Amino acid sequence: MMRPVSKALLASIWFMLLTFPVMGIKLNTVKQTVEWQFDRIILLGVAIFFLSLLWNWCFSRKGRGLPLIALPTGMGARLGRLCSLPLRDGRSRAVSLTVLLLVMLIMPLASSFYQTNIMILAMLYVMLALGLNIAVGIAGQLVLGYVAFYAVGAYAYALLNQFFGLGFWACLPVGGLLAVLFGLALGFPVLRLRGDYLAIVTLGFGEIVRLTLLNWTSLTGGSGGIKNIPGPSFFGKQLSIEGNTIFIYYLVLLAVILTIVVITRLKNSRVGLALQALREDEIACEAMGIDLARVKLSAFALSSCWAGFAGVIFAAKSTFINPASFTFMESAMILSMVVLGGMGSIVGVVIAALILILAPEYLRAFSDYRMLIFGAIMVVMMIFRPQGLVTGERRKYRISALKGEQA
């Protein structure tokens, strides 16, 4: 058995050798010179040394079944109490939610155009992540092409507006409906598939949608996209850009609240319970008499519906769309929100989406490393905290209690 320190030392040397060409050599191919960057390698070695110690420590804690972060006794409990205080009982819960709502309501009036704008983007991603969460978190169907439904919503509005002059309010339900139809179109053929095959088919589906948008130039404008998409009309009036942005802010806020309410109710409904059964075990689920086809299709339909709505709002907000906004990386980003937040947890997903969108905006230095960190988060979360930041609540039935009643 190696001691952790020597193990870390070994890991550090290994990684220094491993990353040597990519990190250590910088070629200037035009001038024909080589730059050796040993400082980066050394720095990496040191970092790996400590990371490896941390890694081992995390594993040892995981192995013993302890939580990764244990705050000193007393403080942890107090912090926990402090955090759960607003949610303790019905009244303080209502108070804290009201305060949060008020803050969100005042925000666009009290802060700048820019703040409002990025909050809209963040809340759109909250919607997307919550929508994907229905398929991935609740029903356990890994969808890798989620952005396709988002694109369907956005293009539905843009095209209907361009060719038929339909307004935002008419297109919002149409966009949602079209996304549902696409969801079902994808859902029917993949009913037999499960797990990773399903994931790959949805990825292929997402790429096909993107390629279609790119190649069908006569309809979609190809890579040039569609511009001059109007914002939503406010009682029949078109607003200025600022007014529009503030209006959309409230619209998205409402949509997010609606999404949260619907999904909370969904989770405890018959369909929701069937979805969760599907996640736990498909075959057992079928054996229990659940109509697998119907449940799976409803998972796809419900999930894609939100993406459709979000897409319509996105098109109205940005006034310009092109296929570059709907790449696989976007799907991966939404997925990493769900993974980070905790599959099936609503609060967790909301927090994760906000962090992942707002952090790169506010910490500009960090924006270079955005995707690097997204990738790392997905790996590390899977290893150390597959349940995400906030553990999704799962219904538990206590057998002992039942027994007690019977006795």
Place this chain on the structure above:
Amino acid sequence: MDVQYFIELFFSGLTRGSIYALIALGYTLVYGIIELINFAHGEIYMLGAFTALLVAGVLGIMGFPAGGILVVAALAAIIWSAAYGFTLEKVAYKPLRGAPRLSPLISAIGMSIFLQNYVLLAQTSEYLPFPRLLPDMEFLDYIDNIMGPSDFLILVCSMLAMVALTIFIRYTKMGKAMRATAQNRKMALLLGINADRIISLTFIVGSSLAALGGVLIASHMGQVNFSIGFLAGLKAFTAAVLGGIGSIPGAVVGGLVLGIAESFTTGYLSGNYEDALAFALLIFILIFRPDGILGKAKVQKV
């Protein structure tokens, strides 16, 4: 019908198909052993191409002869890619053994994004030129217009690699252990086969093949970029599924079929549909014959 044109397209397809096959082998080997779609496999291919480029660049500046550089660069690419593959498995997949099936897949996607951005940040987002190291091959003049030196090299190298892999899997002790593990991991364990070591070995072999593909393509196309792994990986995965994932001859057949199908699509229809074809094919096969051309149907047990 224009026979000459048909043959030309066929050989174009063969070139790209052999590359798909080389990468597909990595997917199929790993899937055969641990039933994981190693989504980051395309990145290993990219790392192979990048390592070769960097090593070749350094050697070129130091003034080594071209032929020697290609061999050394290819060897370096294979060694480093194998090391990346090995490390990838140890870091991102091994801790997840026994976890729900989606966990390692998500981890793999995370690793793929991570590796792409690692190269982007450590090197550059620009396309880098890969030095021209191939000599003119005059004997190819006989089959004018059908095959260039790099196509020839791709065909020969990938064929050699596949033969070597077959011999390795069929006749060596380690290869037999690999097959045993793929068939029944528990049984293999009881027979004294170290499963962890076999899994590592699988990753090393798969990554080496991908690296070879990377070097061949880098010298064929003359440039390397951090993003080349995504599409190539996806296409190769399609090829592996097409042939029946988990089956080694399947990966080769799948790769060649996909390559030729793409080439004909471009040649007789339009290049616009080349990628859409691959993805549509992938979806079709997964839906109607998920076990591929040469795969065997499996029964899902509770």
Place this chain on the structure above:
Amino acid sequence: MKKGISWLAAALLTTALAAPALAEDTIKIGVQGAHSGDLASYGVPSLNAAKLVIEEANAKGGVLGKKIELVAQDDQCKPELATNAATKLISDGVAAVMGPICSGPTNAALPMFESAKLISISPTATTPALTLEGKHPYFLRTVAHDNAQAELTSGYIKDVIKAKKVAYLHDNGEYGKGFATQNRNILEKAGIETVLFEAVTPDAVDFSSVVRKLRRAKADVLVFGGYQPTASKLVQQMRRDRVDTPLMGPDGVKDETFLKMTGKDSEGVLASYPKDTSSLDMYKKAREAHVKQFGTEPGFGFYNAYAAMQAILKAIETSGGTDTAKLLEALKSNEVDTPLGKLSFNKSGDAAGLGLSVYVVKDGKFVETDHTITLH
């Protein structure tokens, strides 16, 4: 998670506090473009140009006695980030914007800039509609739009090469496809036959099928719309397959790396590019400043960005302030001395005085031909 929230709170607080900065003694100029991410190589040179021009102006005591302050906003060439970047610049109260870099983000950001009555000058966004549609009165650019390039290249194909059959390949991007389409439109009108028009996938592992298709099409010239990496792969494959059809590309093809990648295969490749102005003192000065400060040769769009920054500063100086209407008038009525020659802006917002030439690769170098046009 708790830590994450407190971080977030801290970040929110600092930005909230920093927002109403009371620095009225400076003039802020916004720079928007891809400063990070996979397209950073297209945006960073412009940022460098802005830094150099501002540094030089400040060393001379600023403009109108005020120091110039650079406010850079990164949009990674993504439309959805471009609106964020644009609104940030508006909130920061910049006097004018140099950027965005890519056409997609420009389309997304322009409505924002217009509602704020903010002038933006893009050094590299070449989509013709941006200026030609006449819908964006506050948008200007210091680069020739794609139709001008197509006018030049199709003229060369028609008059110099005297082609009868033309093949078109593009990378399916807005820039590349636009270039190919526009060339086709002009040439078809002149009665020149189109024998092939389709897309190639830039990341494909092999181009030989499309090249063989090209050979069968027996075109006199190939118009390629796209950037240098794809063009170089295509040219190499063509020469490997002994297809010696000349290739005509847009300015995205004329690049040192292209020559490096293709070696002797590049002989005879044609490309449109701004007229060679490297003999101008201004050009030499800009280049030297870049080499001194950043240690490398300037990259994509550097001189256009340099010219755009100079135009902005000059307009502020001549109009005596940052009032948009006066700035716009100053921009459109005055000539500016830039590394690209003397420039002014025409009614639609394009840079008049900008020259374009066809270049041809000879002995491993791009050589300017006498086939040129000048924008006005």
